[in-house]
Amino acid sequence: MSMQASLPNLLQRLQHGTVAWLHSWWRLLHFAVLMFSVALTPSSYGRDRRPVLAGHLVADTAPNLAWYGVLSALVSLVLIRIVVVTSLSYGLSRFALEMVVRVLVLELIPLTAAAFVALRTTLPAGLEFSQGRSADRQVTEQELHNDFFPRVAAGIFAVWMLAAVSCVLTLILAYLSLYGFTPWALTGYTRVVGQVFNPAVTLILVLKIVFFSFAVGLIPMASSFYFGASYRNKVTHGLSDMVRLFAVILLIEVASLMGNYY
Secondary structure, eight states: OHHHHHHHHHHHHHHHHHHHHHHHHHHHHHHHHHHHHHHTOGGGGSTTTHHHHHHHHHHHHHHHHHHHHHHHHHHHHHHHHHHHHHHHHTTOGGGHHHHHIIIIIIIIHHHHHHHHHIIIIIHHHHHHHHTTOOTTSOOOHHHIIIIIHHHHHHHHHHHHHHHHHHHHHHHHHHHHHHHOSOSTTHHHHHHHHHHHSOHHHHHHHHHHHHHHHHHHHHHHHHHHHHOOSOHHHHHHHHHHHHHHHHHHHHHHHHHHHHHHHO
């Protein structure tokens, strides 16, 4: 009897959980469409709104760029040295540069840039911003333009900048680590890098960074858009945001790996 009685309760909880999960993703999609519509509105870049937007872009990008630039340079030097030494030990030194470019520039740097911005900026900022809001009050158009859109745009822009600067820095460090301070190996270096960055691989890399940035910028602020006044609910949603964000990042990474290597 107890098993028969618990089965309907289990099915009911499963139904409620599924409905809540679908509803959360539907709200995220609705918020994303809303933010893209605001981004395409010329009034979002008016003279009175530019200082707010520029302030968020600088505040979310400059500190992250300095810290992430130093950390990515140190990690890149270590990984480049490991790849070079391993390639030499197996007699595959001619593939060392291609391995460095594929492992670091194509895979690790975009992934770590998105995770760095999410953990350092967008997730804490989204939770902090939500604590000053109440679900009982309707969001006005002014708040969409002055509060939500600048924060979303700053998170997206920060991922773009960190990934772009780190990719260029890693390519420079790879050249210096392999060939030293000489210009004579530049022709062979650019040829190998150009062979790696064919049009398909370049397109996948750009799309991956763009989708990473959308996930990092939109998911934390979507919860702030719908949150109520309960701090406990906000913390719960903050944890679910982290899980949802890294699940989306993982799916994007898997899709890019399939596009590059299958």
